[in-house]
Amino acid sequence: MSLAVLLLAVPAHAQQTEASPLAPVSLQALAARADAVVLAQVRDxxxxxxxxxxxxxxxYLKVLIPYKTDRSADLIEVYEKGLHDHECYFPNPTVFEEGRRYLLFLRRDEEDPERYRGMPEGCALDVLVADDNRYVLRYPVTGVALSDPLEEMARxxxxxxxxxVxxxxxxxxxxxxxxxNAGQIRRYGEGEWIYTTGVDLAEARRLIGVEALLD
Structure with a gap:
């Protein structure tokens, strides 16, 4: 069942939020406010x-690249509660699938310091693997409203x-x-499309900068 169909099943009051929309944020500012910035893959x-x-x-996500962390861990727990804007839930892979990969921006959970919560602006950007094994931010990005000029950087x-797909x-x-129309997807098969543009993760890392990743 598609996400759009699932959202239609949620009562209207559950989809509403009292918070005002947050202004777009730069990767650098988001990383500076986060307790953890990691490339991670969903395990369960x-x-x-x-x-x-x-x-x-x-x-529960496996840490692939720890850009900024407040602890040493190969597996991290990200907790979420409720339905709201920028919620931090992840699709669960089946036993036949690899988990999805994300660039995560997380904060410590005040109720349980052993786990993380998402940032108010959002927690995850989709990362895909190119055919030459590079990690690439999928473009257009979803999950966080960013102010960085990613459109100019997308290739x-x-x-x-x-x-x-x-x-x-x-x-x-x-x-x-x-x-x-923007050339960001193309037909892949019957009833399927495939993304065709992205931003190299190394370029996104340069946008974040060094100071934002210091503890």
């Missing part, structure tokens, strides 16, 4: 679900990552048409 999730939508619980990429039912028609 343990969520309470209602109508197949996660409403609370934890995800054509041939992805060798199954998560670069998206089902047509998971794209809103106007979103699909906008990305198609």
């Amino acid at each position: 999730t343990d969520y309470l679900r209602r109508r197949d939508i996660p409403v609370s619980g934890s995800a 054509p990429v041939t992805f060798g990552d199954g998560y670069a 998206v089902d047509e039912e998971d794209l809103l028609p106007q979103e699909r048409d906008r990305m198609l």
